[in-house]
Amino acid sequence: MRVRKVMLFSGAVLFSVAVFIINAATRNIDLGDSAVVYLRSVFNLLAFTLIFLLVQIYKREHPSAAVNSLSRLAVLSGIFLAAYVIVSLLPLRGFKSEDMKLFPQDYLTILFSSVISIIAGIYAIATVFYLKDLILYKRKKTTARNFWVMVGLFVAAAVSTVTARPLEETFLSGLLSGLAIVMIVVNSFRLAWIAYLPRKEKVYALLYSLLSFFGFLVVLIILSVSEGWTQKGIHYYSPPLFVFVQLASTFGAIYSGMAFISTLFHLPTAEAFDRKQTEISSLHNLSRLINQVFDLRDLAETATKMVTEVTQASAVWLEIIPAAGSDGQSGLLSVRNIAEEDIRPFMEPAGRSLRTAVLQSRSMLMIDDLHEDRRTRELPRLRTAGSILIIPLLSHDKVIGVLYATKEISYGFDKDDTDILTGFADQVTVAIENARLIERSLEKERLQRELMLAQEMQKRLIPQQLPEFPAVEMKAVTSPALEVGGDYYDVTMVDERRAALVVGDVSGKGVGAAFYMAEVKGIFQSLARIYPSPKEFMVNANAALLSSIDRRSFISLIYSTLDTVSGEMVIARAGHCPFILVSGGKAEYHRPGGIGLGLKGGQVFAGSVEEKKIVMKKGDVCVFYTDGVTESRSSAGEDFGYDRLLAVVEKNAARSAEQIREAIIHAVWDYTDAKGYHDDLTILVVKWTGGGRNKAGE
Amino acid sequence: MSEFKVHVRQREDDIHVLELRGYLDAHTTPVLEESFQRLLHEKKYRILVNCRELTYISSAGLGVFMAFIEDVRAGSGDIKLSDMNPKVFNIFDLLGFPMLYDIVPTEEEAAAKFGAR
Structure with missing residues (x-):
């Protein structure tokens, strides 16, 4: 391009010089119609054509606006x-x-x-x-x-x-x-x-x-x-x-x-034209913004800025009204060109009535002269506001926000302003709704993550592995209905021979139950070693829980000590499902007395708890479980129930503890199909194999 | 399936009867709670819960009785329960509720336990 320009320029100069030379040479000669005249004209034409091209290039490289x-x-x-x-x-x-x-x-x-x-x-x-x-x-x-x-x-x-x-x-x-x-x-x-x-x-x-x-x-x-x-x-x-x-x-x-x-002639309409232009570009910007701004505050900021631009209002502010029952951001989101103290009159009772009127009528309110209008005469005189326009932001018939615009002069807003702002308000409403939706989904995502974390934590409260003994097999499983649950099982050693076993169920489900479940774990781990008798354990656990548990919550528990050498089990039940004992191939429910933990203290509780002592013989099976097993429901709405459970256990009693556990789970699963319902569900199977004593050559 | 309703009825002997119908679990407890709250607000402490048509109660449902019993007894009244089907009774019974509440077969027996006024 540069080379071309230089060539064009040199050409133009060359031809111009040629013309000059011809002119100089023929100074005093009358050329008439001679060929020289034509030659000179041709040179001239060429010179100016080259200039024309040069100017064209310059213009193309330097485009200019109309003005x-x-x-x-x-x-x-x-x-x-x-x-x-x-x-x-x-x-x-x-x-x-x-x-x-x-x-x-x-x-x-x-x-x-x-x-x-x-x-x-x-x-x-x-x-x-x-x-x-x-x-x-x-x-x-x-x-x-x-x-x-x-x-x-x-x-x-x-x-x-x-x-x-x-x-x-x-x-x-x-x-x-x-x-x-x-x-x-x-x-x-x-x-x-x-x-x-x-x-x-x-x-x-x-x-x-x-x-x-x-x-x-x-x-x-x-x-x-x-x-x-x-x-x-x-x-x-x-x-x-x-x-x-x-x-x-x-x-x-x-x-x-x-x-x-x-x-x-265009000058008188220039302002109107300007406004239309600004209006169009503002609406355009706003709709673009809707897809870009997810932060309510930024959004409000932009919206008020645009309102100021479009209407030439002296002050604009936006109040967001949080959805009922949400603790979302509320109050003034963006204030433009106005000190907060100038807004205060509109937030105080006298001015607040304007807002109330807008909220009730759900339509725009315009006051042409704040100082004269009877609705606002009570307001303190404001140097910043002579007229005001209040527009509700309506979404699904609910007012989600209020947009205020004031002008210093009275009668500051005309029909154009109200038309524009009403349209504007709709756009802002959509934008706010969008921002809120996104906020909510982010919040949901966050809660989901926390719940996953809680789930991880809770999994660690359940024993990763149960202790193993020569003469007894223990297998357990727990499955919460929601992400976290209120079921609990654990095994700990009370002394060298005896293990303590526990299965519990906190009333309710979800996070609330999970907290109490963690507490039960603490109580079990600390009290099991101190109180060797299950009844004493229950009484003390109840006392500990009563001080912290809320009135409507309670915990059902079954607690047992197991002598891993002699096979003696001492079992106490506190409001929990009866346990199953299979002895000599015959399965039976056993239900020692005892009310749930956290219901009642003192003598009432202590008096209710009974201990059941059994001695496991080879092949005997003991099953502890939570009501999630018996209350699992089929799609027809019928409970799995005690009879089915007992039958499954009896039928599989000869098998290993693990197989018995699997048999119960499969029976429940088969019974409750996809549409069925299940609560938190826990099973602990204890099977006496007597292996140790035999090997010891007794 | 999770339909639950409470019908409140006042007997001549100044006992208010809550007739429970359906399925009382974590989702439906607010209905029962509201009924209790209303009675307590009106200082009606002689409350009889008729469970004839109660088909199921979860631990959350049991919790509702625990939530109000102290206030009711503090007002020298009581919550008594009657007409439970065996399955529902079993749930109450497992938890030891019969030691904490009067649970009797019929409404009349329950009313009689309140004593005259």
Whole structure:
């Protein structure tokens, strides 16, 4: 590109110098129609074509906004005028004219004729290009055509004078110029760019168009009436150039004049147009924002900013009303252009009634004069607010927020404002709803994570592995209905021989139950070693729990000590499901007395607890479980029940503890299909194999 | 399936009868709680719970009785239960409720236990 520009420039200079040399060489010769005249014209045409291309490249690299184009036009005419005046002031001898032909009196005249002509040419070409920007601002099919036809006529009118004597006016040239002027007028109605200017730029446009109008007008006047040598210099240099410059200046003058008048007429509506523009772009921004801003506060910030922009309100604030039953962010979310103390009156009873009215009517409220209106007369005088507009943000018939806008003057808001703001309020509502949804889902995600963590923690409260003994097998399983549950089982050693076994069920489900379950674990681990008797354990565990458990919660527990050598089990039950003992192949429920833990203290509890002592013989099985097993329900709504459980245990009693456990689980699963229901569910199977004693050779 | 209803009825002997119907679990306890709260608010402490049509009660349901019994007894009244089907009675019984509450076969027996006013 750079190389091309340099080549174009050098070419233009070269051809111009050639023209100058020809002019200098033929200073005093009447060339008539000789070939030299044509050669000179060709050189001129080439020089200006190259300038044309240069200007085109420059324009493409430096696109300008409408107003800038207009200001450039003023500058262009100014520069040309200045150059013209300066050159005219030079002490030159000028031309001698003879029979409409011009003879320069000295070489300097020739030189400066060249200079001013080339300046004139650049000026004319640049003028046409800047006007092209304006005319083609918003193009229709005919726009570009009309423009180029006009330029074509400029060139044609110019070229038609190639053979003419410098001061001669030919008929053809006059005709083409006339047509060109018609096209100038046609093109001068292409003023679409004015409408799109913001108000401020319209004022500038007015100024620039006036300046350029006078600029071009003066150029035209000077070119037509001036008797100085300069005007003749251009004629002498190239008659076509003179015509082109004249036409370009005419174009500039007419177009600038039209632009001035049109801008003047656009001025009164400029503000409204501006507002529509801002409104459109604000609504556009807001809808884009809806998809981008998830933070309520940011959203409110942007919304109030936009309201300020659109309505030119002096203060805007947004109050978010949290959904019932949520502890979401509430209150003032964004305050713009106003100190919080200026808002306070509207939050206090006197002003609050306005808000209440809006909440009740669920429609907009506008007070034109805060100081006169009877609804607000009680308010303290505010320098910041003369009128107020209050708009509820409605979502599904519920008010989720209130948007306030005030203006310093009374009667500050008109119908346009209310229309815009109502539309705006809808957009803001959608955005707030979106933000809240996202907030809620994030919150849900967080809770989910915490619950997973709780689940992990709870899994660690359940023994990873049960102790193993030669004569007894123990297998257990627990499965919470929700992420965490209230079931519990554990085994710990009371002394070298005896183990303590526990299965428990905290009333309720979920996180609340899980907390108590953790407490039960602590109690079991600490008390089992201190109180060897199950009854004593129960009484003390009850006392410990009563002090911490809430009134409506309780815990059912079955607790047993197991002598891993002798097979003696001492079992106490506190409100828990009866346990199953399979002895000699016969399964039976056993239900020693005892009320649940956490229900009642003192003698009532202690008096209720009984101990059941059994001695396990080889092949005997003891099963502890929670009510999740017996209360598992089929899709038909029937409980798994005690009988089924007993049957499964009896049927599988001869198998290993692990197989018995699996048999129970499968029986329950088979019974409750996918639609069925299950509670927290726990099973602990103890099977006496007697292995140790046999191996010991007893 | 998880339908639960409470019908409150006042007897001539100033005893309020709560007739429970359906399935009382963690989801339906608020219904029963509300009934108790209303009676306590009106200082009606002689409460008889008729369980004839109660099909199931979970541990959360049992908790409701525990939640109010102290206040009721502090008002020198009581909560007495009657007409339980065997399955429901078994749930109460396992937990030891018969040691804490009067649970009797019929409403009349329960009413009689309140004594005259």
